[in-house]
Amino acid sequence: MQIKIPGKAAVAFAILFGATTLPHRTHAEAAPQATAQSAPWVSTAWLESHLHDSNLVLLQVGEESQYKSAHIPGAHLVRLADVAATSGELSLEMPTAPELRQRLQGLGISDGSRVVVYFGNNQVSVATRIVFTLQSAGLAAHADLLDGGMPKWRREGRTLTDLVTAVTQPGTLTPFNLQPTIVDAAFVRAHARQPGYVLIDARAAMYYDGLEESGADGHHHRGHIPGAHNVPFTGITNDDLTLKTPAELLGLFRKAGVEPGDRVIAYCHIGQQATAVLFAARAVGIDAVLYDGSFEDWTMRDLPVEL
Template sequence: MQIKILAKAAVAFVILVGSATLPYRAYAQTPAPATAQTEPWVSTAWLESHLHDPNLVLLQVGEESQYKSAHIPGARFVRLDDFAATSGELSLEMPPAPELRQRLRGLGISDGSHVVVYFENNQVSASTRILFTLRSAGLGAHADLLDGGMPKWRSEGRTLTDQSAAAARPGTLAPFNLQPTIVDAAFVHAHARQPGYVLIDARAAMYYDGLEESGADDHHRRGHIPGAHNVPFTSITNDDLTLKTPAELLALFRKAGVKPGDRVIAYCHIGQQATVVALAARAIGIDAVLYDGSFEDWTMRDLPVEL
């Protein structure tokens, strides 16, 4: 797949907040500036021709039973939990840098690795959350999603195996600090109602519209964060789960009110589905950060919502 360099842009969200009842978690205080990006995915044809590259680390996310039944040769099975903090109140949180580094090393990831993540069945957002985590570790320039994942690989009749990959040798990965890719309620509170921000809710419309409840188990709420625009994560992909074209992705953001020079913060239920939106933003040069914890964190703080 030819990698296209795309125009620079910037984007972000207005989040309207009230008083918080839980202590704020310290994440990035300001989003990173937007830079020109390349498409953060590779084609099935590209991957097939690079399966034997010595620096390739291929990761399959999904169900372990499916991995054992059939997977792309050389792939290692991973769970989303392998890339999440082991403690905390929320369902999904970014691990601290030292903990994340040890996990990545355990998967054989080194500074010079090219990591490709792919999904089994329809678990696109689990794959993009892993990809987002790699980007937060500073590895985004050498980490990609397999466009269309296993469904596309299968449909094209490409090689599969049931032989598990050899155990990974620990990678050589220098210590790192997390990149400013995530924000918390403190950032939201500090930037409430400021012009030039656009809030994107990546959940399905039924949650955004308040037809179904969402949030923490004991803090279920209907509706969305005030000021948010709805771009469901499923709108980022085609019916075959391949990513839409850059022009189509840009049109989605424009329809949501994102203008040149705006900045985007994406949120969803727990910080997983919104990473699909963040991936799309990266593909068209938009600066987008993730509200980690998302609506779950918002409702636990008893912050306002609207229908």
């Protein structure tokens, strides 16, 4: 099996892991072949040159006050609640496919849209959760993150506006099934220590190490899911919130014990921060899935933790 890695990550992958040929898998839950053809981000220069493309849907995540004050021309404001399930006990869950299709169409997204998501301030993991949601809807090939977000756009002196852009016409999306991007607690329990899988805790080290409590209301616990390795979500970006190089991203996974052909299972507090780690994994051709309920769901089930 060959793993197809984005062009700028291929050399780094070969250097760090030594090969791009993966061992053959025969079990029923074999990781699907990675098929990313290009890096899932765009530069500020690219976006500026494509702002007037007729199929561009530009989404800013962050506070409404930030958006109204200044945003990239043509951008619509999007919140996690706009593309999350509206019912359930958990703080953040993926909606059903029909509900998600309706939500995305309400943002003006159609089958032929090119969607670019960016953070307005420093909400990197909110932006990656939106990108992950688009990926789960089968739109991964048409959805990108803006590298560096609004902070980089501002630093470079590019055009901003306070003119609110409303979605004047809903998009048209073909009905779809959700992609297999999410797993549940039972899957995590069964695979956390299984060869070929690496469980990654994307929370800050103080939560992973048990120095601070984390969990749902009334179900707070210290520590992490047994067998998990810590890759804090903040590690995928530099101090200026631009993405680290593919070689650096691959190094994060290698340090966590990820080998060629392994499948990553990522979790965090509620399923937001972990999507930054999933984004990095996708960027370098590593197959990865999200435990959507994350530590909130785990502690609500009163499942074991370790320090």
